[in-house]
Amino acid sequence: MQPDSRKKTDILLMVALMPPTLIALNYFMLGGVYFSSFKNFCIASAVSLSVLLGVWIAQGMLAKKMLQLFPSHRDTVKRVAIFYSLNLAIVALTVTLICWIFDLFNILGFRFTAEAWTRCLIAGGICTIVNQAVYETEISFGRIKASQLEAEQLKKAQLQTQFDSLKEQVNPHFLFNSLNSLLSLIAIDPNKAEEFVEEMSSVYRYLLRSNEEQLTTLQKELEFIESYNLLLKTRFSSGFQPVIRVEEKMKEYLLPPMTLQLLVENAVKHNIVDPDTPLTVQIYTQDEKLVVINNLQKKNKAVVSNKIGLSNIIQKYNLLKCAGVEIKETVNEFSVVLPLIKNTK
Structure with missing residues (x-):
């Protein structure tokens, strides 16, 4: 009040x-x-x-x-x-x-x-x-x-995240690149093409279900981001290099769903991703916090952004009474530090 x-x-x-x-x-x-x-x-x-x-x-x-x-x-x-x-x-x-x-x-x-x-x-x-x-x-x-008001606001934020993420994934540009990657794989490696389709299916399934819960375990987020990363690695080859180092004991901690996808997507969207200058995205835990950090190599042509992704993450944490999201940018790196919520169940 x-x-x-x-x-x-x-x-x-x-x-x-x-x-x-x-x-x-x-x-x-x-x-x-x-x-x-x-x-x-x-x-x-x-x-x-x-x-x-x-x-x-x-x-x-x-x-x-x-x-x-x-x-x-x-x-x-x-x-x-x-x-x-x-x-x-x-x-x-x-x-x-x-x-x-x-x-x-x-x-x-x-x-x-x-x-x-x-x-x-x-x-x-x-x-x-x-x-x-x-x-x-x-x-x-x-x-x-x-x-009740906070629950409604959180639900609205989750639906907005799902909508933004789904809209991003089903836009013609994404579908064109994904289908292009799939077409190439069918010709040279049918088994890998089948794996690509399965991972793409996992990504969409998680996107559609992400609004059912206010919080999800870090374990589930990591399983999803592995599928999402595979799509990006297939598309960018060695130009995209994810590194995940998460303590086993932290995997049962909680965070808002779709958080990792928004941060990885943000890194790919704003930086050059090329085998000669690979984009490295590190995800690791430290002192009951999740750190997502990428090397900074901004595209020559600025990408139009309304920063909805980061704002949405901050809004969710505020609604959960768990403020403390840290965003830092240096000459070489961009990092986001997220508090992990202890699972009391």
Whole structure:
């Protein structure tokens, strides 16, 4: 929830919950005297309100701090327990202060006794439980709405990635080059031509299925990129040289699907790929991160690019609350460092 929206919600909650809290506390403290006249009602309410407003603000600040310390929904029980315990202490002090003020200034004949203090404390405790229940319910609904929105945004980003990737692969230029490569292989190496068709089929199958999951394992991404690399190696021969060095233990880590394909495609699109000046794309893991790096040999004619691929990757990581994508370009190299997400299943 945005800060402005959160502030408006807090004000609405205060407007809705403050009056019944004020009335309950005064009635338990003063009894029927509170409602005996409009004057009595206004005097008692004004005195109590002056104290409760300050307390309410303090409780709001405390609630905000608790959300910062325990932001996850898994910490709800711990946060509520701590928040409620602190709130009870605040309520006890508040009730004591209000009773003392009423007794000190002899407001409506009130006398500070153990019985009166206990009644007020019970009323304050009940109001605190009700108010906190309402607050926690509102927080839960807010989180559900935020989660649904983020899920929709992530789904949209995945569909956009799939569409962009599929559009790139089925455009006439790609099909022409692929069919040309296949035609040459059929003539000189039928077995390799059959392998080429199988790998091409794997590429399209993965592209079509990639929108079914928000995350995929690094193992699956590597299997896909092996097929994709074979198509590129068939097309560019020794001009394209992929190097993959991934630790076995990292293969079960997660990342958004199609990430590697976008980065390899980006490298091929913007650089010269030739046997005399081969393009080397390295993929390796380091400190629970995936590094994709290629030597930089930009084409003489600049390639038109809207950088959707890289933006899409960054957007996905942001939606997954896993920011930290690093993009670096030097005179000789272009690199992208991606955080890998631990698989908890």
